Amino acid sequence: MNSSAPDGAAVSCEPRVRADKELKMDKKEMKGWLYLLPAILFLGFFMVYPLIDVLVYSFEEGYNFASQTYYGTGLYNYSYVLHDPYFLQALKNTFILVIVTVPLSTAAALLISAGLSSIKPLRSLYQTIYFLPYVTNTLAVGLVFMILFRRTPYTDGFVNLILGWFGAGPVDFIDGPYPAKMFVLCLYTIWVVMPFKILILTSALASVNQEYYNAAKVDGTSKFRIFMRITLPMISPTLVYLIITGFIGAFKAYSDAVALFGTNLNTAEMNTIVGYVYDMLYGSSGGYPSYASAAAILLFVIVLTITCINLMVSGKHVHYGS
């Protein structure tokens, strides 16, 4: 493009202005990075580096911690893990746990918090009671569950006592058949994760403007419809948050199983993926870090996929403020 002469002067001074601006921007940006530096360093050292390291381990066959050696690289670790019956058992357990506990605990928490916010007297007392499991130690709770469910030579346990009243035979929930054990594990998990959800949901419910309810009431809306059409959409961001964190939490379950069935989870058929990783890492004769890494990466991929699906589905239905 040819520009006429008089314009030339005006154009020539522009670059300098732009350069000044860029310099300023640079300074600002530098400051921003400086502020972020501590967090980036920590995250880099303790999250990004290990993650990459695990990825690397997972491709190195037969890695040995002590000698820092490995035979070769390839996908053998993944193939081994995916064919390991213990891993498949852990995978199955984890998926059952996730599919059962996340919807049930969220739904139950929603019902309880809806109930809590509709009563006035003693509300804070109930809130405290429902929150207690959250501040109780997992292992202590596991002990209580053991006492409730375990059959010993001396007693059938409290739950079996009650089952006996209804004519149902004693079931060994801890060392007995697989469905019984799975039932206890799910119940335990739901019981442990619910308080936090109740806490979050009651505050979400309390933050819904009362005027919406009044408007709906004046318009003759039934209670059920108010809940479905107003309450649920209003607290949907909180619900999504709870469901996503619930999924992630359930996929990472380990201590719950240990609390109920002890550390030898493989023989109890109650292992989880994290449990499998742990066993591989610290198992007999120095462990198998390569297999552990491969399993860990597989878990990471599963959680990432599920979370992405969650976000995509919820993106269409969630209302984030106005």
Add this chain to the structure above:
Amino acid sequence: MKVVLKNLTKKFPSRRGKRRGEVTAVDNFSFEIPDGKLVGLLGPSGCGKSTILNLLCGLERPTSGRIFFGEDDVTDLPAEKRGVGMVFQNYALYPHLTVLQNILFPLENLKGAEKLSRAEMRSRANEAARLVQIDELMDRKPGELSGGQQQRVAIARALVKMPRILLMDEPLSNLDARLRLQTREEIRRIQRETKITTVFVTHDQEEAMSISDVIVVMKEGVVQQIGKPQQIYDDPVNLFVAKFLGTPPINVFRGSVKDGRLWIGGEDILGVSGVSDREVYVGIRPEGLVPVPETQSDKGSGGTFPIPDGPKRRSAGKEEERIGLPPRPAQGSGTGTIPMSGLQGTFSCRLSGVEVMGREISVAAVHEASESPMIRAVISAEQKEDLTSDVIRFGVRTDKVFLFDRETERRITAVCRPLGRRE
């Protein structure tokens, strides 16, 4: 639909931890709202006007008293069965639903015989939207609308189910001044078109005056006065009502009635009859104070005026001097621009400022007997007055003067007349 409120009382229980006992929000409120009228409940915040609205729509139950819609006693009917439309102060539009879904919402609640088909609902919603002129916005979410548009959606949502009565809680308080004026007219038009009995609550007397057929002035849960806007303005029953209506507010002075004359400060400004000698509050509307040209009043008076702190004047307390005051600017001989008939009395104040408002001029002045630090007079801007001297003298229009008992603050019925005529 005629709405009758009979001896309505609402008491709220005392809250634990607070010293105050139960609060009476509405005290023995009786009122009949005529069919198809627009009624404004007016009062300062906390006077119980919103409580009355909540009692009408069923969100609150009265402690005692009955509510009738037409012939039906609805006192014990829950909100969802009353068939009222309500426009909430913050509109309460459901933010996750579109405008159309918001308007459809009340219709989707209808059950049994009232149940509508999808197409009927749609056409009713469109009709309501057209009435408030938002038919272009049906697919938007409330968050994408301006305050005025949201307000219209709220009205459409309240109207769509063809309510027996329409209630509005401070419908204009969230709008800016210009929009408020426009929406005010809009509400009036919609109410006229639909002929739905409408009750709205406001603390803004101008709003209430401008669109209501009937105003109910309330204070602390008690009805002060019910009537047409102009009638209440011209004939307030007590000092509170007089003060609450009118901008700028009425000027209130401590005065007294003595020997058939009304005294404010050291001056007798009017003759009164029908009242025994007593201490009173004197309310004078801003338009009732008409500045009188200095020179003219000076002529006949011999130049002595009892003006407190007034420069160039010595305080003259002697009555004789003032009785002789007069040729009160009066009787047609005025400036030619003010109709002086009906004006009488000379009332002197210290001028403190003049505000030009375009159409009119607001004159601010100070008087020692005034209840407020500043008194105001409003005069037409066309009137060329000399408003430069530091003392200003007003003629007083007798129909703009109200007397109130000093103790009870109730209106005293008295006939005021210009002093001159008596002499």
